Amino acid sequence: MERYCLNRDDRQSRASESSREEAARVLQNLLGSQRLGVLSTHHNGAPYASLVAFAASDDLYSILFATPKATRKFANITADPRVAVLIDNAREYPVDFEEAAATTAVGEAIELTGEEREEAAVRFCALHPHMRDFVASPSTALVSIEVESYYVVRRFQHVTELHIPR
Amino acid sequence: MMLIPLAEIDEGLRGEVGGKAWSLATMAQQGLTVPDAVVVPAALYRHYVKDADLAERISLELSRKRFEEMRWEEMWDAALRIRNIFASTPLPADMQDGLLRSIEQRFGGDATVVRSSALAEDAADTSFAGLHESYVNVRGPDQIAEHIRLVWASLWSDAALLYRRELGLNPANSAMAVVVQRIVVGERSGVAFSIWPEEPSQGMIEAVWGLNQGLVDGTVEPDRWVVDRDSGEIVAYTAAEREEAVVPGASGVELRSMDSRRRNSAPLTDDEVSKIHAMSRRAEDLFGAPQDTEWTFSGEVLHILQSRPITTGRSEDDDGSAYSRSWYLSLRRSFDSLQRLRDRIEAEHIPAMIADAKRLAETNLAALEDEQLADEIQRRARLFAAWRDVYWEDFIPFAHGARLFGQVYNDTVRPQDPYEFIDLLSSQPILSMQRNHMLEKMAQLVRKLNLTAQLEAGQEPPEELRQMLSEYAGRFSDPSPGGGDNRQILELVLRMAQQGQRERSARNTDDLREQFLRSFKSGDRSQAEALLELGKVSYRLRDDDNIYLGDVEAEVRRAVDMARQRSERDLPQDLSPEDAARILREPDYTIEAAVSDAQHSEAARTDLLRGQERQLVGQPAGAGLARGRARVIADPGDLYDFEAGEILVVDSLDPTMTFVVPLAEAIVERRGGMLIHGAIIAREYGLPCVTGVPAAAELIRSGDEITVDGFLGIVTISKHRR
Numbered sequence: 001m002e003r004y005c006l007n008r009d010d011r012q013s014r015a016s017e018s019s020r021e022e023a024a025r026v027l028q029n030l031l032g033s034q035r036l037g038v039l040s041t042h043h044n045g046a047p048y049a050s051l052v053a054f055a056a057s058d059d060l061y062s063i064l065f066a067t068p069k070a071t072r073k074f075a076n077i078t079a080d081p082r083v084a085v086l087i088d089n090a091r092e093y094p095v096d097f098e099e100a101a102a103t104t105a106v107g108e109a110i111e112l113t114g115e116e117r118e119e120a121a122v123r124f125c126a127l128h129p130h131m132r133d134f135v136a137s138p139s140t141a142l143v144s145i146e147v148e149s150y151y152v153v154r155r156f157q158h159v160t161e162l163h164i165p166r
Numbered sequence: 167m168m169l170i171p172l173a174e175i176d177e178g179l180r181g182e183v184g185g186k187a188w189s190l191a192t193m194a195q196q197g198l199t200v201p202d203a204v205v206v207p208a209a210l211y212r213h214y215v216k217d218a219d220l221a222e223r224i225s226l227e228l229s230r231k232r233f234e235e236m237r238w239e240e241m242w243d244a245a246l247r248i249r250n251i252f253a254s255t256p257l258p259a260d261m262q263d264g265l266l267r268s269i270e271q272r273f274g275g276d277a278t279v280v281r282s283s284a285l286a287e288d289a290a291d292t293s294f295a296g297l298h299e300s301y302v303n304v305r306g307p308d309q310i311a312e313h314i315r316l317v318w319a320s321l322w323s324d325a326a327l328l329y330r331r332e333l334g335l336n337p338a339n340s341a342m343a344v345v346v347q348r349i350v351v352g353e354r355s356g357v358a359f360s361i362w363p364e365e366p367s368q369g370m371i372e373a374v375w376g377l378n379q380g381l382v383d384g385t386v387e388p389d390r391w392v393v394d395r396d397s398g399e400i401v402a403y404t405a406a407e408r409e410e411a412v413v414p415g416a417s418g419v420e421l422r423s424m425d426s427r428r429r430n431s432a433p434l435t436d437d438e439v440s441k442i443h444a445m446s447r448r449a450e451d452l453f454g455a456p457q458d459t460e461w462t463f464s465g466e467v468l469h470i471l472q473s474r475p476i477t478t479g480r481s482e483d484d485d486g487s488a489y490s491r492s493w494y495l496s497l498r499r500s501f502d503s504l505q506r507l508r509d510r511i512e513a514e515h516i517p518a519m520i521a522d523a524k525r526l527a528e529t530n531l532a533a534l535e536d537e538q539l540a541d542e543i544q545r546r547a548r549l550f551a552a553w554r555d556v557y558w559e560d561f562i563p564f565a566h567g568a569r570l571f572g573q574v575y576n577d578t579v580r581p582q583d584p585y586e587f588i589d590l591l592s593s594q595p596i597l598s599m600q601r602n603h604m605l606e607k608m609a610q611l612v613r614k615l616n617l618t619a620q621l622e623a624g625q626e627p628p629e630e631l632r633q634m635l636s637e638y639a640g641r642f643s644d645p646s647p648g649g650g651d652n653r654q655i656l657e658l659v660l661r662m663a664q665q666g667q668r669e670r671s672a673r674n675t676d677d678l679r680e681q682f683l684r685s686f687k688s689g690d691r692s693q694a695e696a697l698l699e700l701g702k703v704s705y706r707l708r709d710d711d712n713i714y715l716g717d718v719e720a721e722v723r724r725a726v727d728m729a730r731q732r733s734e735r736d737l738p739q740d741l742s743p744e745d746a747a748r749i750l751r752e753p754d755y756t757i758e759a760a761v762s763d764a765q766h767s768e769a770a771r772t773d774l775l776r777g778q779e780r781q782l783v784g785q786p787a788g789a790g791l792a793r794g795r796a797r798v799i800a801d802p803g804d805l806y807d808f809e810a811g812e813i814l815v816v817d818s819l820d821p822t823m824t825f826v827v828p829l830a831e832a833i834v835e836r837r838g839g840m841l842i843h844g845a846i847i848a849r850e851y852g853l854p855c856v857t858g859v860p861a862a863a864e865l866i867r868s869g870d871e872i873t874v875d876g877f878l879g880i881v882t883i884s885k886h887r888r
Binding site: 069070130134138140 | 873
């Protein structure tokens with residue numbers, strides 16, 4: 001695996017630089033083109049995965065999703081905010097192994113409130129307009145994942161790690 | 167491309183303008199007289215829907231529940247919500263400007279008819295006439311543009327949703343064109359069949375005075391002529407009882423009684439009958455199939471309003487299951503037919519039902535011989551069955567009045583909450599609330615006199631409370647075999663007293679009423695008031711008729727219980743009237759043990775993967791979020807076990823069961839629809855409520871820890887009872 005820090009101006013070899021650039025481009029594409037991802041949470045070590053509609057911020061620092069508050073995923077992140085989310089472009093064909101790309105974002109989930117929530121709701125609904133009523137419901141939590149790292153997977157097993165500088 | 171005049175419609179546009187517009191254009195281009203019209207092509211629908219992402223929103227509305235599991239009332243609701251989406255979503259600015267300008271140029275302030283024109287590839291359009299809306303007498307660009315949206319919304323009407331599969335209706339691809347016609351105010355109107363389906367060598371013509379809406383929706387009886395198809399000669403004529411005519415009102419149309427000149431003369435002369443038949447034959451030649459044509463005479467000029475192929479009654483897959491479809495379509499009743507239904511229900515059905523229940527209650531069952539009692543049980547069961555039929559035929563269709571009101575309310579007031587109209591309808595005393603008030607009064611008394619401790623210790627209640635208890639018991643007969651005795655009622659009152667008074671939401675319905683009436687032009691206000699009145703009666707009867715029917719049912723139960731008491735055997739609580747009568751006649755008769763649904767699902771639950779439901783989806787019917795222990799009401803007797811703070815889970819909440827609602831934190835019901843009792847009473851008490859949850863009372867068990875999300879319509883079972 002290669003390890004890089006996003007937006008950091010290190011001196012690196014040209015090969016690794018182009019790999020990093022490609023990974024960042026793939027990441028940009030995935031987050032821009034996909035609408036659904038798989039969120040991973042746990043409760044006392046018991047794993048759990050949920051399909052969620054997401055919206056990534058332009059700077060890729062955070063990923064928004066919405067969930068009813070009575071759900072298991074919300075209970076899990078309330079108990080432990082560390083989460084991962086998988087976003088991919090697989091279409092269930094054999095050719096996927098050549099063309100498919102995926103990324104796993106790892107970070108901390110924080111429920112947004114007040115003005116922050118309102119501002120985020122506008123961004124989220126711009127991408128998912130039909131979920132407007134769902135997002136507006138007081139029983140829906142709008143959650144921001146503050147991403148620490150992205151793991152970008154290409155060409156079946158080529159993995160690049162990109163860190164968000166904090 | 168904005169609006170397309172009939173003269174410019176060619177073969178290439180056929181798929182864009184829909185069947186109705188295509189047929190009008192064909193006739194116009196062939197020299198038949200049709201009203202001046204333009205077509206709003208389907209592309210505009212698509213543009214509008216895409217611009218506002220409506221396809222996704224419609225999908226969300228339709229995918230909450232398996233279509234097969236939806237009750238017709240839930241389809242009403244889904245259609246209402248979708249209609250509200252269209253009504254509250256403006257046209258994109260560029261489209262709005264262009265459309266208004268084109269309409270202004272073409273029609274100015276003239277009155278128009280705004281009609282649906284379903285797309286031609288929907289072959290089903292022709293065989294399912296009447297699924298979509300048309301609006302008559304709409305004036306001015308703003309009004310016309312608004313009604314175009316409402317016609318679009320009717321692509322998703324309740325009736326269309328019912329035939330969704332046959333129509334191939336889906337949010338991603340379906341679209342609709344609209345015809346805007348200059349209104350032709352005919353003095354005489356009707357329909358013509360170029361072939362009379364009952365006798366293929368003949369044609370048939372029906373005619374009424376005024377507009378033909380009264381004829382089409384069945385409110386005005388037409389004169390009828392049967393003619394020879396080839397010669398056009400009149401073979402038979404049947405005159406109608408002519409009393410009323412549909413005429414244009416200030417906006418829309420109204421039914422008026424006619425003067426004696428019209429009452430006493432047929433709307434058509436023999437020559438005119440021939441002329442109409444000739445016209446319908448010409449339409450048949452033009453389209454190459456027998457035609458069903460709507461026409462009107464304005465002065466001496468005969469206009470064709472529309473023409474479509476004759477369809478042969480019922481479609482083949484109509485097996486009459488669940489609900490007969492023709493019955494369903496008859497629900498689209500106009501205001502006037504609803505008024506008539508109201509008169510019949512109030513003047514005939516309800517007094518007769520009360521009288522029946524009273525007569526049965528006065529019968530001394532103990533004095534009957536076994537054989538006589540068996541007869542009596544069967545007689546009562548038949549009587550109850552007959553009332554159930556009336557309930558389906560008249561009472562339930564009359565409930566449409568509340569919905570008709572809701573539609574008008576939403577169109578004129580444009581509220582954020584599409585169910586706001588229910589608050590206006592429910593601000594009136596209904597029978598089931600009287601029962602709840604009595605319980606509340608007793609609870610208040612217990613609180614006021616601090617009686618809790620002494621009553622819990624088993625002391626006799628004071629005189630005042632004892633009187634109230636016996637008055638309560640005397641007034642509310644429970645149809646259930648386990649109906650509460652005084653002790654159970656008292657315990658319920660104690661729980662209510664402890665919990666404190668539940669505030670019922672104080673809504674200022676005077677404001678709602680004002681807001682509704684103000685949105686009409688002053689000339690239309692009396693009609694608006696009449697509609698409000700009709701809506702209120704429809705709403706009230708919907709609740710009350712259940713109670714009257716319940717009284718008759720309780721009398722069946724009383725006779726069956728008498729049979730059970732006489733038998734020495736241990737008979738089930740829910741013994742059917744048939745079995746009860748049979749046991750009286752043949753004491754050794756064995757009843758086949760029926761496996762209850764609950765047992766079935768119990769078996770399914772433990773055996774299939776040993777899993778359980780975690781989250782159930784229904785309809786949001788009362789805003790709020792509540793968490794608590796579930797209390798499932800399987801039998802009315804369970805109501806008396808209800809503890810304060812529990813969540814009421816029920817298959818279908820009867821008005822006679824609502825008295826525990828003041829103790830509940832939330833309500834979950836299997837039946838769906840905004841006009842069901844669970845939803846209504848939840849609104850009244852401001853409780854979170856989710857309705858239309860399939861198999862709710864089986865999948866949730868008493869003691870389960872559940873969360874009711876009344877905003878989103880979700881019930882989460884967070885902890886299953888061990």
